[in-house]
Amino acid sequence: MRYPSPTQPLRMIEVDLSADAIWGGEEIWQALSEKAVTAGLSAAPLAALNERTITVCVSIRFADNDEVRALNRDYRQKDRATNVLSFPMLGREELAAFHQNDYVTAHETLLGDIALAYETCAAEAAEKGISLPHHVTHLIIHGTLHLLGYDHIEEAEGDAMEALEVKALASLGLPNPYG
Numbered sequence: 001m002r003y004p005s006p007t008q009p010l011r012m013i014e015v016d017l018s019a020d021a022i023w024g025g026e027e028i029w030q031a032l033s034e035k036a037v038t039a040g041l042s043a044a045p046l047a048a049l050n051e052r053t054i055t056v057c058v059s060i061r062f063a064d065n066d067e068v069r070a071l072n073r074d075y076r077q078k079d080r081a082t083n084v085l086s087f088p089m090l091g092r093e094e095l096a097a098f099h100q101n102d103y104v105t106a107h108e109t110l111l112g113d114i115a116l117a118y119e120t121c122a123a124e125a126a127e128k129g130i131s132l133p134h135h136v137t138h139l140i141i142h143g144t145l146h147l148l149g150y151d152h153i154e155e156a157e158g159d160a161m162e163a164l165e166v167k168a169l170a171s172l173g174l175p176n177p178y179g
Helices: 026-043 047-051 065-076 092-099 118-128 132-147 155-171
Strands: 002-004 011-019 054-063 084-088 108-117
Touching (some): 026 054, 054 132, 065 084, 065 108, 108 132
Parallel strands (some): 011 054
Antiparallel strands (some): 002 011, 084 108
16 A cells, blocks of 8 residues: 655655454554554655655564564574564665665665564553554554664664654654653
8 A cells, every 4th residue: 555645745655564363453553554654754864755756665564472583583583572673675785875865766665574563562552551553653663763774772873763753753643652
């Protein structure tokens, strides 16, 4: 499905989504995912998205803890479930070119994949006293920023990433999860 960005009429967002039954079905999460990815992309300063027509594709997998644990083990060597994983399709050099509007593409760019673990996400939402959709929106924005090359390993990078998350959430009328 293609979803035009409210702030950039030339940008199209394509979210390919699959959801396990535990999530309640794909149709419940499609619009939320499209809005969250769009908010994440809109919060990041990206020349490529602001200066030309481009379709950005993101795949989102709404899975269970077991599947995300296996992904985390196989790709990150961490044998535990986590709330969200991101798998960027663009390498560092491609991302740098993408950020500078130098990335040559046929007007469509696959940014990568995001996977969410139901049981972990639901437990975190309950612990925070927020709805699951609110928490999932935040995690998809977080995952989208990872696909764009943002990280939180170093404190300064983490602060910058959090600021973009807060900006994206505010654009959707959602509060700062860090405040």
